[in-house]
Amino acid sequence: MAPHQHSDRTSPFASMSGESLPVWAVTKADLDRGHFDKTALAWAQSAGFKAAEGSLLLVPNRYGKLAGALFGLGEAGRTHPFAAGRLARLLPEGDWHIETSPMPGEQMALAFAMGAYRFDAYRTGSPNGARIVIPGDADAAAVERTNAAVSLARDLINTPANDMGPAKLEAAFRALARHYKAKVTVTAGDELLAGDLPMIHAVGRAAAEAPRLLELRWGKKSAPKITLVGKGVCFDTGGLDIKPSSGMLLMKKDMGGAANVMGLALMIMDAGLPVSLRVLVPAVENSISADAFRPGDVLRSRKGLSVQIDNTDAEGRLVLADALALACEEEPDLIIDMATLTGAARVALGPDLPPFYTDDEALAGEIAAAALDVADPVWRLPLYRPYETMLETKIADLTNAPAGGFAGSITAALFLKRFVEPGISWAHFDIFGWNPKEQPHAQVGGEAQAIRALFAVLSDRYPAG
Structure with missing residues (x-):
């Protein structure tokens, strides 16, 4: 069973063997055709229920007791893929099952579970909610696994920085590894210098908690090598190029890349995919003290390239660069990195559509197809080589913050590409990791993006036996 970050959270799933009430999920066309429970149909007609997307109508029996619920899916073919997430917030407390729906049962159950998520670690008296029976024709293990991964990523991002600094992120990392009997190695503080990870050390050395590189290994060494790299900046002040107060309000989420690769690792290990998995998380806080790295500094990287610091708020790419260089030394079959890297990506594509970058055309096609299949939207942006000139600087090999502000997400991806060895399949995801407004399957707060x-x-490339 996949773990949850907050183990005392009530499960959104009910047992198939218990008693539960029916939910009739219907489109407007279904309502017109009336191909479901006749009593529920008659009640819907009497109550003027129109099956608008996200609407709920409780259905009584002849004695006035609750007999079920009608849930609207709106126009057929135009329904939000996870519209059923609203059910978790609308249904009365108790156990329910999907009696009828034009949408697949597995999709309905996952939507319900994601919609039931609450981050209540700091609240008292949180009530229990409705629970759903996973339909018998659904892959219950897959639904529970995916929900656990999404919940883990959300929990980690939502936890404030006073309780999710580098040490606490390490503790969560170790807990995940322990659950799946994976091996963890941590390189911390001045060990980073001895281990030739100088940029991770430089970014995190000003904080009260030592910077560190977290490493997880799982699976057979002889299996295909998959390496995940996640940006773990637990709080970002901007460093000496300090952010305004408004810019810091959500900076607890700057470790969203780490949270998401941990969620993806959970799914890989829980499903038992036949891969040799390696997860690298540079966990730091970009803080301010007399020891902070400065604008104008030139840092040496693990790869040997020198980097001129033109903005200390462009720190995520620095810690990722050392981790990517380390990842390449084993020549893995695939490297995936995830990071809450640039505001430019949000300007271009908004908060819900993370861009990704890769030179591997086959991989790009697989990602795009999978994103559509599982309703986990991403959009490919180009590694446009002429923009590499923006990374040039007079006294170092490259700058961490090109002047002018143009193509910020692309130039950040091109910066990272300089630390990936040619010939290694690599994809970079510039995620937001946050829902700025409520969605059917998600409340405002931390979010898992691209991991499904x-x-x-x-799992298509490396199916479990």
């Missing part, structure tokens, strides 16, 4: 699509790609 990536797991679909990996």
Whole structure:
């Protein structure tokens, strides 16, 4: 069973063997055709229920007791793929099952579970909610696994930085590894210098908690090598190029890349994919003290390239660069990195559509197809080589913050590409990791992005036995 970050959270799933009430999920066309429970249909007609997407109508029996619920899916073919997430917030407490729906039962159950998520670690008296029976024709293990991964990523991102600094992120990392009997190695503090990870050390050395590189290994060494790299900046002040106060309000989420690769790793290990998995998370806080790295500094990287610091708020790419260089030394079959890297990506594509970058055309096609199949949207942006000139600087091999502000997400991806060895399949995801407004399957707060699509790609490439 896949773990949850908050183990005391009530499960959104009910047992198939218990008693539960029916939910009739219907489109407007279904309502017109009336191909479901006649009593529920008659009640819907009497109550003026129109099956608008996200609407709920409780259905009584002849004695006035609750007999079920009608849930609207709106126009057929135009329904939000996870519309059923609203059910978790609308249904009365108790156990329910999907009696009828034009949408697949597995999709309905996952939507319900994601919609039931609450981050209540700091609240008292949180009530229990409705629970759903996973339909018998659904893959219950897959639904529970995916929900656990999404919940883990959300929990980690939502936890404030006073309780999710580098040490606490390490503790969560170790807990995940322990659950799946994976091996963990941590390189911390001045060990980073001895281990030739100088940029991770430089970014995190000003904080009260030592910077560190977290490493997880799982699976047979002889299996295909998959390496995940996640940006673990537990809080980002901007460093000496300090952010305004408004810019810091969500900076607890700057470890969203780490949270998401941990969620993806959970799915890989829980499904038992036949791969040799390696997860690298540079966990730091970009803080301010007398020891902080400065604008104008030139840092040496693990790869040997020198980097001029033109903005200390462009720190994520620095810690990722050392981790990517380390990842390449084993010549893995695939490297995936995830990071809450640039505001430019949000300007271009908004909060819900993360861009990804790769030179591997086959991989790009697989990711795009999987994103559509599992309703986990991503969009490919180009590694446009002429923009590499923006990374040039007079006294170092490259700058961490090109002047002018143009193509910020692309130039960040091109910066990272300089630390990936030619010939290694690599994909970079510039995620937001946050829902700025409520969605059917998600409340405002931390979010898992792209990991369901990536797991679909990996499980197709490397199916579990």
